[in-house]
Amino acid sequence: EIVLTQSPATLSLSPGERATLSCRASQSVSTFLAWYQQKPGQAPRLLIYDASNRATGIPARFSGSGSGTDFTLTISGLEPEDSAVYYCQQRSNWPPLTFGGGTKVEIK
């Protein structure tokens, strides 16, 4: 089973700043990695698939990069509505499909 480790656990930034979230895989997942956003009381929403492709309707300030074992989700120009927990998920080696533990982004 591939384990995904996300860091930091919590990120506290001001509006307009850049957020950089990390996801590290226990073995290579090529580019088969997705990112999701989850706001309190809501279902997750797909942001990025296959490491760098934005899902339909996702603003351009969200971008993904990386391959192999190290991945990054960047939110350029944070907005108040970006306050959420962000999860990475791999689809390279399955079952099981696995998620990281999440990074909480707080907007000051």
Place this chain on the structure above:
Amino acid sequence: EVQLVESGGGLVQPGGSLRLSCTVSGFTFSNYWMSWVRQAPGKGLEWVANIKQDASEKYYVDSVRGRFTISRDNAKNSLFMQMSSLRAEDTAVYYCARQPRKGNDAFDIWGQGTMVTVSS
């Protein structure tokens, strides 16, 4: 509008059973793999199981294999999860989620979830 609506959650005693349903609308259900993903209170996301378009392939996380059964009815645009021998650690919000083409595709559409509580 694409929509997934889960139902069937509730309070059940340890060792009991429950059947979850997910009814979809706004897309051709029979064209998609479907998954169940759960989230324990205050915890992260865990994929539970998924099923191929024609139900010919089904996959489970180890912790539920043999206790949970995923199924679907394409004529009724519905996904199901029969849960038995329930344990306290199965307590979670259960989401159904769509996968566009293959069983390992990302989850592009999610329902709002249904809460399952296993407690005496």
